[in-house]
Amino acid sequence: MTDDTDPLAWTRDYTPILRSLAAEYGETQPLAGYSVALASHLEQKTGVLVETLRDAGATVLVTGSEPHSTKAAVVDALRDQDGIETFVEAGMSDEEWAAGQHELLEREPDFILDDGCELIVKVHADHPEIAETVLGGGEQTTAGITRLEAMEADDMLSFPVYGVNDTPMKHYFDNVHGTGESSLSNVMITTNTMLSGKTVVVAGYGYCGRGIARKARGMGAQTIVTEVDPRKALEAHMDGHRLAQMAEAAREADYVITSTGNRDVVRGDHLDALPDGVILANAGHFDVEIVVADIEAAADRVTEPRDGVTRYHLPDGRRINVLADGRLVNLTGPHSNGHPAEVMDTTFAMMFEAARDMLASEGKDLTPGLYAMPDRLDRAVANRKLETLDVEIDDLTEHQREYYEDWEHADSAF
Known part of the structure; x- marks a missing residue:
């Protein structure tokens, strides 16, 4: 039992x-x-x-x-x-x-x-x-x-x-579906806000970023992707997401979710562009993607309106909300359960x-x-x-296997 x-x-x-x-x-x-x-x-x-x-x-x-x-x-x-x-x-x-x-x-x-x-x-x-x-x-x-x-x-x-x-079993399932679902669900649970009708900026369009962006759009969000790799940027474009540089995309953001594997993705250079009430979350492994120190240095007051949310009050009245202290939002927040x-x-x-x-x-x-x-x-x-899952798939027939292995396709007519 x-x-x-x-x-x-x-x-x-x-x-x-x-x-x-x-x-x-x-x-x-x-x-x-x-x-x-x-x-x-x-x-x-x-x-x-x-x-x-x-x-x-x-x-x-x-x-x-x-x-x-x-x-x-x-x-x-x-x-x-x-x-x-x-x-x-x-x-x-x-x-x-x-x-x-x-x-x-x-x-x-x-x-x-x-x-x-x-x-x-x-x-x-x-x-x-x-x-x-x-x-x-x-x-x-x-x-x-x-x-x-x-x-x-x-x-x-x-x-x-x-x-x-x-491996395919990691890329296509854990990175796309696991990171996509767990990151967005923890953002919503932590903030008690909805994505539908909001603008979500996703930094990075690797397997994790594309999972976040696709699922956010599936929930009714408007999605903007930022990238440094031209091929990934083109993939995001062909998947139907808008593309912009972070300095531009930040101006429209209700949420910015980073998933690049690199550092300083949202930094002091972007503070002037971030709108009042923007929500920042990191879905990358290390807590270096959002430069929290830059935001803290610019703030004249810091509060915690909700468990897991740190609010930085800027001198001009704008408020910037950072989830889980800029650490992995799907694993280190107070309500996080991971993938x-x-x-x-x-x-x-x-x-x-x-x-x-x-x-x-x-x-x-x-x-x-x-x-x-x-x-x-x-x-x-x-x-x-x-x-x-109790799912069965087909096996190759011997003729099909031979076709794969015969580079000349000599008997392809048969």
Whole structure:
């Protein structure tokens, strides 16, 4: 019988892929003898991933990828379980959180599953001797992949890393639907305002930005996209969004939601353009996209009209509202629950498969560097997802398979 007082019970009901992996690999335990370090937003879905890794035999060393998204009930639920060690607490300061990550790394993990490249960067920068002993890693965020690409360009990586973020199962579901839905729902819950008929400026049109923009427009908002990449800008244009530079778009904004993976997206240069009552929210990994310090410096008074909303009163009477202190709005706000469990089920299944594949099977002999996740793993997770939905799809016939493999199409008439 399910214990509904367990803080992970509800989430387990909505993560059938992880439960199927735990059931399958709980018998063979392919991760037995390995320690897996996990840095992620420590809330309910992450808790189920931790249990799945442990059920597959791993000793799991757990920390948060962001100090303000940790849920106390989840830490308590994991701390009491065998095979799991926690290095994070709810309410930690930034300094305490970083110290916990270093303490975890000093345990010399065999594998690192990361979010934002937090542990991978720290182990290389501050514990290079430990980095040499790490067997591999996996990264689930766009921001983290950007850092890994820079590390690889500088020939800094000491071990192979699977870029989980760049798989179709991550891009098209977690980034588009997970970020889109969770960001907008938390903006609306925090502010108790509606999007319909409002102008929403979305900074960045990567997978996350396009999810936010498409869903905002689907809810009746007018959407403006800002971009620095001409190809993504053209994609936004062809998807029906208006395009503008931030200095122009800000003048019309009821909401500005940043999702670029870069810094200083809304900054002091834009303050004169922002209208009274504008709502600013960040959906990027780090709290650098909205330069809150610039807004604070320009304000002559600061208030908190609602839990999770900081209002900056400018000398000319305009009010600028910043949600979640400019941190991840879908994870660090007072009402935030992160992505829906169903979509994190696929992402965390990919993270699990990254560890299992590299530690226990084909990926063992990879040299240091950033690698695409093998397509076979992505397809396997997709098939598990379809099974949980009780959906069947067609198989290729032998003739169709031969057609794909015959580049000359010699018998195409037959």
